[in-house]
Amino acid sequence: MTIDVGTVAMIPLESITISERARKEMGDLNELELDMKESGLIQPLAFQKTDSGYLLLAGGRRFAVLEKNKTPLIPARIYDRELSELEIKIIEKSENFHRKDFEYYELDVLTMEIHRMKQELHGVKAPGPDQDGWGTRDTAKLINVKSPSVVVDAVKRAEAREAFPELFDSCKTASDASKVLKKMDEALIKQTIVQKLESDKSTGTLTQLSKCFIIKDFFKGVKEIPDSIMHLVEIDPPYAINLKDKKKKDGESKYMLQDYNEIDVENYQLFMANVFKECYRVMTNHSWLICWFAPEPWFEIIYQELNNAGFSTNRMVGVWAKGSGQSMQPQTRLANSYEMFFYAWKGQPALNKAGRSNLFNFPPISGQHKTHPTERPIELTTEIYNTFAFPGSRVLIPFLGSGNGLISAHSLGMSPVGFELGKSHKDSFLVKVHMMK
Numbered sequence: 001m002t003i004d005v006g007t008v009a010m011i012p013l014e015s016i017t018i019s020e021r022a023r024k025e026m027g028d029l030n031e032l033e034l035d036m037k038e039s040g041l042i043q044p045l046a047f048q049k050t051d052s053g054y055l056l057l058a059g060g061r062r063f064a065v066l067e068k069n070k071t072p073l074i075p076a077r078i079y080d081r082e083l084s085e086l087e088i089k090i091i092e093k094s095e096n097f098h099r100k101d102f103e104y105y106e107l108d109v110l111t112m113e114i115h116r117m118k119q120e121l122h123g124v125k126a127p128g129p130d131q132d133g134w135g136t137r138d139t140a141k142l143i144n145v146k147s148p149s150v151v152v153d154a155v156k157r158a159e160a161r162e163a164f165p166e167l168f169d170s171c172k173t174a175s176d177a178s179k180v181l182k183k184m185d186e187a188l189i190k191q192t193i194v195q196k197l198e199s200d201k202s203t204g205t206l207t208q209l210s211k212c213f214i215i216k217d218f219f220k221g222v223k224e225i226p227d228s229i230m231h232l233v234e235i236d237p238p239y240a241i242n243l244k245d246k247k248k249k250d251g252e253s254k255y256m257l258q259d260y261n262e263i264d265v266e267n268y269q270l271f272m273a274n275v276f277k278e279c280y281r282v283m284t285n286h287s288w289l290i291c292w293f294a295p296e297p298w299f300e301i302i303y304q305e306l307n308n309a310g311f312s313t314n315r316m317v318g319v320w321a322k323g324s325g326q327s328m329q330p331q332t333r334l335a336n337s338y339e340m341f342f343y344a345w346k347g348q349p350a351l352n353k354a355g356r357s358n359l360f361n362f363p364p365i366s367g368q369h370k371t372h373p374t375e376r377p378i379e380l381t382t383e384i385y386n387t388f389a390f391p392g393s394r395v396l397i398p399f400l401g402s403g404n405g406l407i408s409a410h411s412l413g414m415s416p417v418g419f420e421l422g423k424s425h426k427d428s429f430l431v432k433v434h435m436m437k
Helices: 028-040 060-067 087-096 104-122 134-144 148-163 172-185 186-199 207-212 219-224 244-250 265-282 295-308 378-388 404-411 422-437
Strands: 007-012 015-020 045-050 055-056 073-079 212-216 230-235 285-294 319-327 336-346 359-361 394-397 413-421
Touching: 015 060, 028 207, 055 060, 055 073, 104 134, 104 148, 104 172, 104 413, 134 148, 148 172, 172 413, 207 212, 207 413, 207 422, 212 422, 219 265, 219 413, 230 265, 265 285, 265 295, 285 295, 285 378, 295 336, 359 378, 378 404, 394 404, 404 413
Parallel strands: 015 055, 045 073, 212 413, 230 285, 230 394, 319 359, 394 413
Antiparallel strands: 007 073, 045 055, 285 336, 319 336
């Protein structure tokens, strides 16, 4: 992309017009005026050439000082080509990031506005590698911050402040505002944002994936799916290992756990048998099934029920190696740093990535960025789907959880659909997709 640097010239003060500015309050200009008198004007102001003169694009506070001192000629960087209204706003707002006198919440709002306008100008970047459009990583580079998470956090604060301004009155710093966010009711924030998202009737990735995330019991929803149409099924079922209580002990978010559903140990084998039976019915003659499971105590039972349902499989499972481990009894038990999945097949399907190993090395999602207690990184699910299925494949995800599988399948050009009981998980999913744009 070629950088438009404009041309530099001196222009008369009376030829300048000013449009509505992003900065509403100029603040105390005395210190800036003193600095400009001592050091001069280090950087020219930015203007667009118009039929009647020059429109100020960036440098409002400096212009106010120059105008006050009746400076006859203004050093200007002039954009001769016609700029769209959106480009004009982006130039002004981007320049403001390098000013030290902005309040944190003004920078949050600027971050959000620039991010949204860049997406409007360049299009929304779909999840996945090598996608066209604009995403949080692009905004991070533009405003010169070290991580896309800085953009994500700023947008979260700006959106929450927009919805609940009175809760941030006592906040002096971005850190204060982030602490307020953590203390606020997560459900309330997400519901407010989701209402705004769902009121947007535009078509796009968010709308498409929202339709794929169906709030319904799997056993009822799967009855509406015809026989023999799915090419890949990924099952991440309840583990029947009292996971909810374990996560509570780990300090997992109450909001995240409230819609997590476990299955009673006594009913688990029958539950999984019925899941496999329904999945086998809707799968094509040559297709793959992925099933995550807790090896202790369910390894042999899951293996047995896969075979009972008609699938072929073996005990050489797929392994997600996390690189770091956890143990509830660190004094007497080694920390567990991997999870396992059976891969089973109906008919004789081929792998998309022939010869790939059964080891998948991906770091887990940090607790502060999780939206679901058993959430797996998008990079992991994308690699698994890309290993077993081809672009254009239809993907069924019986228990959506975080919904990351929908994002992975969509980014690979596949057609996903899935079911989930918890409305809160869909809310979290929609907010996540919105923030990824």
